[in-house]
Amino acid sequence: MTTAARMDELMHRAWPVADVVDFDGWVARRAAGVTQRANSVLPLGAPGDLPKALSLVETHYLSQGLAPRFQVGPASRPEGLDEVLAARGYEVGSPTLVQTAEIGRVLELLPDDEWRVNISPAPDDDWIELWWREDGHGGDDAKAIARGILTGGRALYGSIREQGTVTAVARLALVDDWAGLYCVVVDPAFRRQGRALAVMRELLLEATSLGFDRAWLQVVAGNEPARALYARLGFETVSRYHYRFRTVARP
Template sequence: MNGPEMLEIRCSRAWPPLAEAHLGEWVLRWAGGFTGRANSVLAVGDAGRPVREALDAACDFAHDRGIPPMAQVVRDSPNEHAIVAEGWVEAKRHRRGHEVVVLTAPLAAAPAVDGVTVSDEPSDAWWELTLGPAEDSPAARQVLTGGKVGYGVATLDGVTAGVVRGALVDGWLHVGRLEVAPAFRRRGLASALMAALGAWGVEHGAGRAVLQVAEGNEGALALYAGLGYAPHHRYRYWVPAPGSRIEGEEDSTS
């Protein structure tokens, strides 16, 4: 597999589903509908069979578990071209955007910031800010606590004002779920959380960080660019064409 596909494998391991199966190097994933990354087939590398057969098997896996079939694939890769040739279409109804930019940056130690910590266990306040009522579920909590994870918290005026999640995989720090409460935005908390999480990653042996942002999220892209993150590649979600035998509703988040 090439560089983008290998990095997608690492990102998938940092965001573990509740159940998975393999088709050659492809990974079938299910997590009760929580996020597209954990409820799709990661179509990287060689499926070990014709693409049409692999997509049929991915659809069977999804339908057996009550989720719509969907493929996550590196943009402009041979697998994407093959999936398009089988009649699949872009998942444009995907809630957080069907095209995602993957950004990377080197990590470095950073001085501690008052009120910003990274812990090995999530607090109740971390959960409350990370997951809204519509997302909170046992499946979501299992995905977010899978692997070696650091839970960043920024406390201001005695209140949990911001949170972030970092997972370690093969010397990479996968960053996600950065959130600052509306009342505390524009105070530098996002940057402080990212710095603290990066320092935690360095302490645990990570040399680089990776994160994923929906193509249209200009605010987040600008924030991360200012922190030294650069585009590495893009991926897209694809679904069976409307009216096909294997069509399903696109209802997962990114």
């Protein structure tokens, strides 16, 4: 059985951050504000002095102009952390489901469209440009940090290029014996024609050739169309998380 703690570990390793500090069992990640995951605490263990750890974390993030933020889920420690953060004034954001499936089953359910998909061990500039245009936030410095996160671990990058233009991309992180789907983006002018599913299919096919047989993804809890699609592809919810964030006055 896949545990919430195992999924937290996989997701952490699939979205690697260079600036990581341990606060008595809490992993504090910073990446200049680029993505919530890369700028949040993953509370893997229970600090011996909880009030002290909270104060240290808040100072740590505020010193870089970042709001203190925690990724909170079933495996977060100590137990009751979510309630502690709520009492301290932390707000809730981005409730997300973590879903898994057997890759073979997903491939049986994905349509076998004839889009030509390129698979590469690294994203080219056009891949980055499309993803950043649709999902990124910030200027060139932020984009460079995001690129470092995307390429910081083993992964495959799929894209569809038509008449010199990249119209769809996706990333498949490879961690241990798991494959994680990320960054599935289609140019708005080319949506609802099967490109996203085609890129996902080719990435998962490549993963099976490398010996991977299980996949995970994250989907925003309120995104009903995406949840319905993933359910049709055999994905089932095994964990969930949300963020707790707070703007604290500088000391």
